[in-house]
Amino acid sequence: MTPEQLSQAVLDTVNEAVADGALTLTAVPATVTVERPKNRDHGDYATNVALQLTKAAGMPPRALAELLAERLREVEGIAGVDVAGPGFLNLKLAAGAAGELAKSIVEQGAQYGRSETFAAQIVNLEFVSANPTGPLHLGHTRWAAVGDALGRLLEAAGADVTREFYINDAGNQMNNFGLSLALRANGEEVPSGQGLYEGAYIKDLAQAILEEHPVLTQLPQEAQVEAFRTAGYKTQLRLQQESLEKFRTHFDVWFSEKTLHESGAVEGVADRLAEQGHVFEQDGAVWLRTTDFGDDKDRVIVRSNGERTYFSADCAYYLNKRDRGYSPCIYMLGADHHGYVGRLKAMAACSGDDPEQDIEVLIGQFVKMVKDGEEVKLSKRTGNIVTLDDVIDLIGVDAARYALARSSVDNELVLDVDLLTSQKAENPVYYVQYAHSRMASVKRNAAELGFDKGTAEDFKPELLSHPREEALLAALAEFPRVIAQAAGLRKVHQVAHYLEDMAKKYHGFYTDCRILPLGEDKPSDLNRARMWLAEATQTVLRNGLDLLGVSAPERM
Template identity: 45%
Template sequence: MRATDHLRGLLERALAGLAIAWPEKTTIEPPRERAHGDLATNVAMVAAKQARTAPRQLAEKLRETLLASGTDLAAVEVAGPGFLNVTFAPAFWQRSVLEVLGAGDGYGRCDIGRGTRVQVEYVSANPTGPLHIGHGRGAAVGDSLARVLRAAGYDVATEYYINDAGRQMRILGQSILYRYRELLGEPVTEPEDYYRGDYVKDLAQELIDRDGRLLLEMPEEAATDVCRLHGEKRILDGIKQDLADFRVGHEVWFPESTLLAAGAVERTFDDLRAKGLAYDKDGAFWFATTQFGDDKDRVLVKSGGELTYFASDIAYHDDKFHRGFDILVDIWGADHHGYVPRMKACVAALGRDPEKSLKVILVQLVNLLKGGEQIAMSTRAGKFETLADVVAEVGADAARFMFLSRKSDSHLDFDLDAVKQKSMENPVYYVQYAHARVKSLFAKAAERGFDPAPAAADMLALLTTPEDLELLKLLEQYPDTVAAAARAFSPHLVSFYLRELAGRLHRYYTVNPVLTAGDDALVSARLRLLEAVAVVVGNGLSLLGVSAPDKM
């Protein structure tokens, strides 16, 4: 926050003049009540011991020094046992317009993450069926988080982990083969466990169109492999297309099978064994997770030689660290919350600080509604609303914004009918319309032959109404919002901010005339203020992967 940094600089100089070092416990933050100013600080209270004076007396000295520092401060008051309540002059806030328009697309970017490599792994759905709306929420969170982190200066890579070597893929192959035989009129017995969606029948029909009855002549295991490979490729191609249509991209698609082929799993096992963190027992291979607080040790290799999911996950994270990433971000469904401590133990066993090196973001379920009724979703049963269907019905903008409208670990009701409404009750429309409204004002000004003057300090000095100052102060908060979203790995904070900014703009428009303000200088000042709002709305929407339309 520019105001926080500015006040801190003034206070540091004031303390230095009194031979007082900056106290570590100093806080500078907005007061609970707006009437108490823009910022409040406890610096006099925590520096009083160094000054060998009472907190209020030190506060009075600091107050005098601050007020003598220039014109940026309108008022400084001493409150309670020694708090300083600071109010900035309107000119300080008016400079926000110059800052926003000067930076343009770059406004809000910072370098708090400079030198830190982050890998964000998200979606990573098994290629056993189309993506459903739950995967869509994880995709929106992951992609937007990557955008936010990049805006904050982090070196970010995105990745999709393809589980192409597990039991679910064998079931997919068996499911397609069952439907293949069924479509060819062969006598078949319905498997106990298989994928029932219509897409499985479509995949089987594709094999019939390509190979005819050839698979019937093959051994079952070989025929199952053909079906599995065909299904995996076609489904994965569909997943990639669905994500592209949703404006989500991954720089790396990492197949699990490559871990096995490269011997990465065995190398990780050898490392754990050498550290005394893994052992053989009852024909199985175990990871001593109890050494990291787990309630019991976990199996890595079953007695029959089959790897557990946990084994691959350890090797996969070990591989990520070997690729040079400082922080790994895993985005999982909320049903995996019990797996988090186990993964933290894994990271600790690999010699990393699990609290600093691993961030797990849980994504809660989405209740998809249509016509007021909930739509059931189950990939195995074939009853689900695909992400592609949702995007086709409401658009990528609406879907992404709604997925990011709440904290990721909160339940979300997604009403397909509501997000298609062009009304102020629709949060997507509400924010996008703020951008379009400003663009419309500039278009109307051009139609009237009015060309607003460039933003300048003397012109912006006309922005003195309460509504002006509310917008100006909110514009100044945007860089802090981006930094906070990056530090907390929480892109929804940008969504919250945008709704507040849009709300302030819409209220401003109803209270303060713009094109009919009268004086040309005032019209120009208000247009430039709203232009700055449009820039910030556009920048924020870009971090969410949502477009900022000029017309609606």
């Protein structure tokens, strides 16, 4: 019996009590929450439904709990019900009902854990977004792993998700990019301190462009800069896209900032926002009164010289997302963008939206990498840049994605190259993947012995009564809740921690509960039941790793 099935059983019991007049309620809740108690001596699950309904029913919560407990004891699959404290119901499942979960998981396969929790949400998830003026670096890599995993989690919880990359291809940095490439192509050094791009990749990129377009250096200087800017933009963006695809990070939309300016969306921002009454003029400039909604200062939309600000483009982009029907619009930004949280939320409020529902801004802290005990230094413009491709080469896609996803983005993170490339239990991705491959090995060994788990009719779930088996089943039952909670709280790392706990429980089960028959013994019903449990665990580990964009190897 899954937690969802148990929840439905409790809800059905409430409805039956109302139908036969034992309980008076004008409205019955759509769902009932059942949770794992902290102390397993209190039962397999607990629910506070009696406390929830006591006021509407006009009954003391403990009396209401006793009424429901008496009826729940008659439900097939429930072995016992106790009333605790002011009216909590502690539920104990029958061994067969608990064990049935293993069969259910195997039969559901890749669908196990998925739900419709956020089916009403049409989410725009923007992450990684970078200037197309250089390679993606280690900071972008963190969001590539976490953002993509969050998208997978939200989809698993029922949301309609669009992954979007915002191309920062407007503004003076693009001119500086073109000038930097032109200088390098002509054999000149890029001067320091002028906002130009000095990284070693600029020289390589300029050379690659020249090989494809050798006549560019013969153009007048202004035309050269424009030509190198255009060619460099296309090439660098393509390289970013290739790096992200190699990292298993796919985007549905690549949105160009430049198109907002070309379409007139940026120019029209002031008029659109003025409809809500928060736009004003002062000192010849046009402002948005974001302090009305908690921002630390009001924001300029149009400068006194008529120039549109970058914040104006931010407004146009948000309005564009909302015009496309997205809510919530989730922004995943780096630690140096912490000041954007207040202004973006205030901007949404100024447009007439609910800043608590329609927009979210997540901030990820810094990440660094160490190898042989020494930090690998970051410097975006001098050439000593740790790129996404470097991370893949040094650590590998699986280890990098897992390590980046398993730490809360609220915390700074250190990636230890030596640890993450080791094959030992201290390496978390190896630990989880090894548990999965260990189960695959059991299946191969079973096949060599000439037996498998048998059919669903052969499965005897009541035999899975060992404490290790009960603990494993209890953890397996939590997987759908873990997905929904991690998606709702935007805490991808909870999935990784769950998988590590699952792997630990499986290793304990493997040690204490023999799965394969010993020696010349013939396979028993218990061996087959344990094969079902092992395959169910393998399914959950594989599903969980897939949510993080990490492979589940059959052999290691």
